[in-house]
Amino acid sequence: MTDNPKLSLDFKGLLCPMPVVKIAQAMKQIQIGELVEAVATDPGVMADIPAWARSTGHELVTLEKQDKVFKFVVKRMK
């Protein structure tokens, strides 16, 4: 299944805890199985988004650094 993200979010300039807060809010806007993609500039997301995914049970599909931004895709699991 190669889904396109349902939502595309821009977290550039946001610092802790807002990327985690915003991704959690985004989960409420999509259905189970759908994807959200986001870009952030806070290096903290490299640790925090995986931790958030482990805590909540949502799936972190990808997380990568591209130049100075961090891109990640999350799948709503429940």
Next chain:
Amino acid sequence: MLEKKEKLTLVVLSGDMDKVMASYIIASGAAASGMEVVMFFTFWGLKAIQRDGVFTGKGLFGRMLGVMNRGGLNAIGPSRLNMGGMGRWMFKLIMKQKGVTQLPELRQAAIDLGVKLMPCQMSMDVMEINCDHLIPETTEPVGVATMLEHAKESSIQFFI
């Protein structure tokens, strides 16, 4: 399968900007991570749920306290280096420049994520703060037994 949510109880005793900020960051982060979060505000901590620009107190002591110890997120200063309000101004400016989310927005995020804000009845009596002085999102005032009941059910408890 019905999953039981993990729970976090925060006791916020401090009314300093930095400690209140840490409290709301932890609360909103935990709520975003799927936890049920209860914040119990006691003593100086009540300043973190007071409306801005209201003066509290009825008697002489209460009014003096209300003037010298202003509540509300815009009035509170850092626990160190406040220097009569200079520190507060400086920190606000620096945090704005760095793009750190400001206290009112942090608290709103916590509220939107379902964090419960509970004021301590006894502290409200001591400081002559009533429910009208508090933001409307707070619950009815509670006592220590209510806090303990939540703390007992929580996997994490913080005292700030």
